[in-house]
Amino acid sequence: MRANPADYELVAPGNLPDVLSLLAKEPGAWLPIAGGTDVMVLYAAGKLPARKLVSIWNLPELRRIEVLPAEVHVGGACTYTDLQEHVIIRREFPLLCLAGSWTGGIANQNRGTIGGNIANASPAGDSLPPLLAYEADLLLVSARGERRVPYRSFHIGYRKTQLGPDELIRAVCLPRQFSKYYAYVRKVGTRNAQAIAKVSLAALALINDGANNHRTNDDPANNRGVIEDVRLAMGSVAPVPLRLAATEKILKGKRVDSQLVRLAGQAAASEILPIDDIRSTARYRTAVAANLVAEFLQRLSAAG
Amino acid sequence: MTDSSRGRAKSKISFRLNGKLVTVETYPMARLLDVLRLELGLTGTKEGCGEGECGSCSVLMNGMLVNSCLIPVLQAKDADILTIEGLPSDGRLQKLQQAFLDCGGAQCGICTPGMILAAHHLLSKNPQPTMEQIREGLAGNLCRCTGYVQIFEAVAKAARRERQHESESR
């Protein structure tokens, strides 16, 4: 333990308005701490630059899940356990649930929060690729009010986000439009549990099933098996969690066959920017990224 | 309202520890692990890594398994904390602890308090877990000595004994 607790302040106002007015009074001076699974590790290593912290753990306004007709709003201080225990999240947003189930062990899932995962902004964050795939929006709140930003544009660089110094992530808005999508998520870690991702893929796809319930006016039978919509989001392959837009473009409107799988793998490999680091190599990450995309497509095709 | 000089001072923080109310006067960023071990003298909870990886510092907070090395004591205010010292009742070993003894679940013993709390937590949510569920439930607790097999056997044995005990007491 390389930090001196005497050097740090921690306050817990206990309600959102008081937290926000503190952040507004001294923007950038107070570091929000929720479950502490990232902040406390840095702190104990003597590597936390902040000296003043404000606890947002268990704030009632931030730790709730609201189910609306078209969206689900997951409060920023909801833990991974909260996510896994919620019926609607389990049913309609399985990628988020699964990601939560392999973020650390149970003890860390009981404390780690989705807001913390987002704000920490590591490209290896487990919940981040699913959020990209689900095209989530974030509700950012401050004393000045609330704004809604697409998660897709939230990360602006390595560990840099749009979050202002006086803002908190109030909620993650998940559109309820994916029940018919085929869902796939896989994390490749350094071991089977309690691991940081070396590569991960969260993917959703909607296949035309030949039934007469899609927007197109073409003869449905002609489009059976065609990929109508696809989202591929990867972690640990770039400075930020990444949507593979170019690869998605190649896939949209096509049927899965071995050639498409090959092209998609190649496209994914060119689209990502992996590095060599303490956990893995760029060439490994590239190969496995392509493999994950291929695996997703093969399973998609097998699921019919 | 926050006075920044006051924020850096010690303050009184109260919580329930193993069923009894305690109050400590300490820094809000003191780790719960250190408060338990140093200020409250309960050394059963151990530090193995200081990064929330090994689970040796596991305690229950409001019935939830948590790593106490990652909890600033201020966040434990008014919480219900259970440590290994809070487990045995009436001087008799709980079924779980007895099963660990019977099956060889403890070798060097340093991971054992955290492991027992994790198992206790698992069994309280899932009284009859499969071997796979036991494996997953304890995946956040590292053991370097046992290779885990005898730990899982101990948990399974405790679950079986509980089931027998229940059916006998009907």
Added chain:
Amino acid sequence: MKNGGVVGVPVPRKEGHDKVTGQALYVDDMVLPGMLHGATVRSRIPRGKVKKITFGPGIAWHEFVIVSAKDIPGKNCIALIEEDQPCLAEDMVRHPEEPLLLLAHPDRHLLPKAVEAVSVEYEALPAIFTIEESERHSGIIWGTDNTFKTIPIEKGDVDSVWQQADFIVEGTYTTGAQEQLYIENNGMIASFDAQSGLTVWGSLQCPYYVHKALMKLCGLPADRVRVIQMETGGAFGGKEDYPSMIAAHAALLAIKSGKPVKIVYDRLEDMAATTKRHPSRTRHRTAVSKDGKILGGEIEFTIDGGAYETLSPVVLSRGAIHAGGPYYWPSVRIRAKAVATNAPPHGAFRGFGAPQSLFALERHMDRIAQAVQLSPIEIRRRNFLKPGQTTTTGQIVREPIDLDKLLDEALEFSGYQAKKRKFAIENRQQSYKKGIGIAAFLHGAGFTGSGERYLASQVGLEICGDGRARVLVSSTEFGQGTKTVLCQIAAEALGLGYEDVETARPDTHEVPNSGPTVASRTVMVVGKLVQSAAIGIKQTLTSSGLLGDSYSPAEFRAACRTYVATRGQLRSFAQYEPPEDVVWDDEKYRGSAYAAFSWAVYVAEVAVDLTTYSVSVDDFVAVQEVGRVLNPVLAKGQIMGGVAQAIGFALFEKVIWEKGRMQNGQMTNYIMPTSADLPPIRVYFEELGNVHGAYGAKGLGEMPMDGPAPAIVNAVADALGVRFDSVPLLPEDIFDALAARSSMETPSSAREGPRQNQ
């Protein structure tokens, strides 16, 4: 005397109750009044001259106790085999993390900043980081030639075998460093006063090693140094010699301050600064006949010892002696050497050289199999040692060991043949490949050669006033079951119940030196001495007329109480006597290297996921002959735990080095297996007994470290048809090898006969 029935029974762990209730006291659980906390200022460079030390601003230095080499009362060294390792570096540093200064303060939270505020100016010197650089003498960093020790083992006429050989098979195999990763970090508390002298309490394996080191460092006589072992949270060899260093540091601070001092490392410091398994490189060149018999060979075994000698000569010795494995070598030349690099000294880790040389050998056997076009099973059958044959050091195998039978059992329990057939079909699909691999090996119990004679271990047995017995040994418990098994042995030998025997705390003021708790010697060698001491007690009681030939435990205890009440203390000591049939020549490195070997065949089943290139071990069978199993639950636990650690060695645990410093010193980045990464581990014992061990027991604590790595890598090679000669074998390495194969790179070694990809 009635058969006690205590040995061979899974009695509960002696100290188990305290462990499962959180009452067991480890060093960090102890607080002494007025205690200070200590910390270490360490080198940031691998090699250089110390020019200037500056104490930076912003720290109330007058509140700190500061110790440098100048404060050392005796000799500035950590005495072990050599005395080349300083306790605190003075003019030169020779590895990153080398200790330079010690600081102490009542408030431990002030120490990290204070350590950071000490700046050291160096004149950096060129440093060496690999075996190759060291042996090439691209710089001399230790002694005259960077070599701690060489060991030549020669048998038969090796030079004549090459012409007769139908195949000459070559291979080079490497193993990386491995961190012991005991869950309890190193820690010590020291206290000094002019009257009683120095006392240290700590996490340690060998109280008398620490005792010897402190005597020399502090210039104190034996009776003014006291070392007490606390409950120790895992050791695996990592607390064999390192505790002497941290005890020395705590002692110096305690002496200078006049207050008790506690030093406990955090994980980052422990990983970066303390010992690890020696990295190794083994080169094999083997002459083989066309029916697969080894005619002879050359084995070059080299280990990286780090910056100071410490235990390297002994690790080298065991590695060299085990390099030929459980096979008959008509002739062999083994050239073993331990070389220096500018890394923190490497040290003991379960297996102690044997996992390294046996990894190479067992990989090489599969390579030989391929060259000769025999199966891995058959090649081993044709070369297994048989009773009456001699080992590489010329030791005659006197045990009735039947390795064929052990192999048959392993094959049967693992379902080897059926799985091989199944996998051949299953592997036609693309997403994963399955394979199965074996390793056969032996592990010598006790100190090598004349080591036990040199140790001259002593054991005591004391009868207390209430008629219960106390075992007096310096052997320590750190999870492997020392206390439990020695009490079982004493109880059985005395005719008492298990609950009537306890062990004394390992305190150098209270117990004799029964040798270090290493080398799988505790049950076999020390246990045998406990048996002897028990016989001494019984003889005293019978010759004083208090006990008949047969008696109940209650009668025994009554006799003891009477004796103690009327005659006083009842104690018996036994001292090690080298067995006459175990003769070893230290000069020529020939003869009986160990009083007994345990033998094993392990089988690993793996699946390689071709999407992620990761290996999962799906099933593991461990069959071993260990003399006698004295406690089935503990024995199984040792094998399973060792196999788990060895799976880590094979597939997960990589030390990332940068200029001699470990970069991944946190549990997040140094990957040990979790419960989700391990297979069911199925353990089977054979028991042939052995005259040298207590109740026929031989050693078993280290042997499970020897077999899994080669069995697993053999299985991966079986699955993929690609050769791997290094551990740890990570998914990244598998990917690179598969990518290389598909871009048509040719593997080397044309001399192996028909070119094949294994």
